[in-house]
Amino acid sequence: MTSTPQQPAAPAAAVRNTPARVAAWSAAMGVSLIVAIFATPMFWLMYGQYYTFFMAVFGVVAIPAGHLGRIRGKRLGGRDRGLALLAIVTGWLLLLCVLLIVLAYAGLMIGVTALFSFAS
Structure with missing residues (x-):
């Protein structure tokens, strides 16, 4: 009976919770748009529809990616x-x-x- 060599497990530091990071970046970009509304009100008055649209897109991306990140984080021992x-x-x-x-x-x-x- 021949045994196949086992692959060593990947180190814990190399495993990343990518969905959680995508969700965090999306949320950060949305928050930066809110900050931009208050920092540059003239641009918001001229291009408010773009600010609002991209805030909605970033929010919609952050929610499911965050849920996927929570599920993956549970498998990774609580990481992110x-x-x-x-x-x-x-x-x-x-x-x-x-x-x-x-x-x-x-x-x-x-x-x-x-x-x-x-x-x-």
């Missing part, structure tokens, strides 16, 4: 599980900000329309 949880929470907060921005914009348009219809 906290980072993935932070990305999930940040992703949901990004989507909440997007919802508030869209509702504020819709309310502004309805208010301006009502103002002009009552004025004429």
Whole structure:
């Protein structure tokens, strides 16, 4: 009976939780867009639809990637599980900000329309 040589296990430092890192980067990019809204309000007024769209995209990417990172982190002994949880929470907060921005914009348009219809 011949035995096949066993491959040595990969060192723990070489194993990365890539979904958690993707989720964290996506959440960080979304938060940077929120910071950019407050730092450069003139650009947001001119290109607000792009800011809002990319905040939604980054939030939508962060949530499922964060869940995958939590699952993979459990298999890796807890590696980057906290980072993935932070990305999930940040992703949901990004989507909440997007919802508030869209509702504020819709309310502004309805208010301006009502103002002009009552004025004429």
